[in-house]
Amino acid sequence: MPFKQGKVVDSFSVKGKGGKKTQVIFRYPKKSDAKACLKMVNSIRREAEYLGKRKMETLKSERKWLKGRLSEMRQGKGFVVFVGIDGHLVGDSSVLPTSYDASEHVGTFGIMLKEKFTGFGIGSRLAKKVLELAKKETKLKMIESTHFSKNRRSTALHKKLGFKQYGRFPKECKLRQGGYDDAIYLYKQIKRL
């Protein structure tokens, strides 16, 4: 199906802290998202312990990033899904093409949520949706992923999704509070090769 900017791909409610019902939507990005996306990515990078990227983006870099992703989505090379709660972007997940043309069948998985909305099952539902879309809407056949070994939620998430670990890079990740953590490398085949 042709890619449509802003299309809602899932909508549901979760019970948040104190049993409060929270309405969640998953949707594709649109060109006008740059400012909201900048706010979201920078706030998550400030608070998340186990993300590989920590530097702050600017409106210029975010506009460029968004333009690139929208172009990939139109070509069926990969995609991004945003998480919206109460009219704000609170996370995203993506499957993006690698830079190697010998590996055009491989996509790289990524996911992040604002800390406030973690632990309610949103990440699991989002990741499942993204893998389902990768299978249906792209030509990708294998998905690769990586996470800090200390990231317990990410470890549980990848296991549940059926990712297989193929490597462990000792002390690849520097921790904010000092010291190092190993990086775990995983893959999942989503189509026959």
Ligand SMILES: CC(C)(COP(=O)(O)OP(=O)(O)OC[C@H]1O[C@@H](n2cnc3c(N)ncnc32)[C@H](O)[C@@H]1OP(=O)(O)O)[C@@H](O)C(=O)NCCC(=O)NCCS
């Ligand atoms: C990693 C992340 C996407 C997971 O999404 P989430 O909505 O928090 O996770 P879910 O609530 O769907 O739970 C996923 C699994 O983690 C487990 N989990 C949740 N909170 C946990 C915690 N505090 N400690 C250990 N496991 C936990 C859940 O039990 C579930 O496993 P199960 O279904 O086998 O029981 C999210 O926590 C996040 O974005 N964290 C910050 C950024 C980050 O680390 N991104 C990942 C980079 S690879």
